[in-house]
Amino acid sequence: MIPVLGLVAGLAVGLFLDPSVPVWLQPYLPIAVIAALDAVFGAIRAILDGIFNDKVFVVSFLSNVVVAAFIVFLGDQLGVGSQLSTGVVVVLGVRIFSNVASIRRHLFKA
Amino acid sequence: MTLLTTMMERPLDAGYQEAADRRAAAGLPRATSTRTVLVVVLMVLAGFLFAVAAQSLRPKPTAAAAVKKELVTRIEALQKHGTEQEAKVASLGKQVREFEALALQQSGGPDLTTTIKDLEVQAGAVPLTGPGLTLTLDDAASTQADGNAGNRPSSGFEEGRVTSGDLQIIVNGLWGAGAEAISINGHRLSSTAAIRFAGQAIIVDFRPLSRPYVITALGDSQGMQQLFEPSFAGLYLSQLTEEYKIRSIMAGSDSLTVPGDSAARLEVAKPVGPPVVSTAPSTSSTPSLQKRTTTPASPSSATPTRQETSS
Numbered sequence: 001m002i003p004v005l006g007l008v009a010g011l012a013v014g015l016f017l018d019p020s021v022p023v024w025l026q027p028y029l030p031i032a033v034i035a036a037l038d039a040v041f042g043a044i045r046a047i048l049d050g051i052f053n054d055k056v057f058v059v060s061f062l063s064n065v066v067v068a069a070f071i072v073f074l075g076d077q078l079g080v081g082s083q084l085s086t087g088v089v090v091v092l093g094v095r096i097f098s099n100v101a102s103i104r105r106h107l108f109k110a
Numbered sequence: 111m112t113l114l115t116t117m118m119e120r121p122l123d124a125g126y127q128e129a130a131d132r133r134a135a136a137g138l139p140r141a142t143s144t145r146t147v148l149v150v151v152l153m154v155l156a157g158f159l160f161a162v163a164a165q166s167l168r169p170k171p172t173a174a175a176a177v178k179k180e181l182v183t184r185i186e187a188l189q190k191h192g193t194e195q196e197a198k199v200a201s202l203g204k205q206v207r208e209f210e211a212l213a214l215q216q217s218g219g220p221d222l223t224t225t226i227k228d229l230e231v232q233a234g235a236v237p238l239t240g241p242g243l244t245l246t247l248d249d250a251a252s253t254q255a256d257g258n259a260g261n262r263p264s265s266g267f268e269e270g271r272v273t274s275g276d277l278q279i280i281v282n283g284l285w286g287a288g289a290e291a292i293s294i295n296g297h298r299l300s301s302t303a304a305i306r307f308a309g310q311a312i313i314v315d316f317r318p319l320s321r322p323y324v325i326t327a328l329g330d331s332q333g334m335q336q337l338f339e340p341s342f343a344g345l346y347l348s349q350l351t352e353e354y355k356i357r358s359i360m361a362g363s364d365s366l367t368v369p370g371d372s373a374a375r376l377e378v379a380k381p382v383g384p385p386v387v388s389t390a391p392s393t394s395s396t397p398s399l400q401k402r403t404t405t406p407a408s409p410s411s412a413t414p415t416r417q418e419t420s421s
Contacts, residue, residue: 006150010157014165021166029163036156042126051130052141054148060125061152065159 027076028069031088035064038092041099048106068092200370203235231291234300234371238291240328242366243335245280247272248322250355269354272323274307276350281305281325283343287334289327293368295319300371315371322357331362
């Protein structure tokens, strides 16, 4: 429950402060969000599996975000930024879906 | 395919399982608490990231939109101002005519009132009321302008749109059918008024119109309808309706009003000479009538000549 409160607090702070994101950072935001979502859903599934580990969560979260941003950056330098972004979104999207499916099986036994 | 299979079947980071196994081997519970500082801080960070991303990636009203809005309000305000001024011009014109009539009466000269009235009617300077026809034209229902009049397509001609040429042909047909006075959307067509286009907007006498276009034609409504429908313009109109789905409704009425042309102004004035005094009693010379010639603005243009006499 406390982590959820933390998430809500972060959302509130972000919405309230409404910081302006520098332009060079904006292309990485969508990918970073999806990577973060993947890490969060992975963590929820790990909690339900009974194997949650805080260090693994933190490392997977940060590395997901950084790697996703790096892939987009690399793609931009190579001129295939949009294609690589699509690839990252597809992979992370599939992971999110199967994690959510697993969570659903845990919660609803269906 | 291994990649896809592992991704689909075991999307969870292998790190969780390994860490759990290590902890189990060390005799600790497999899972750590979810309430550690690390987790909470990271969740706050994640929430912050989500909120910031959502806010900065949401399409914001751009500066161009603000400018456009500002322009729209200014245009609307100016249009309103223009209409007010037009009404003022109309009322002042009426006053001027009253004074003219009074001056004529007092001058004791020949009675030119009927001549002036007649000429004013012909020149379209005064509002008229009488029986007539209203013809409402509108773009076809399928054209984009229906939904969003602000975004006119920058290029291309849309078939379902009423064009200035259509209006010209129809108005000329109405004149031909015996209309005595015509106005479009409340703008009187004098003999100097032009129906033109600018971009895709139709301009009548330099004032842009917006759809639907309501043409009011005074005259014998029955006779006009009978003359108009088989004429070229009538056939053209029915063709427009059939081929391009341009909507048109024609209705007769017993009492219609067309406004005066507020833009009518004196361009040519001639002293009252023997040829003009045909309607007035041609008695002695009219010393009390001061003969005056105002500056002819464009003498060569085929403008209607309006007599102006003042004492």
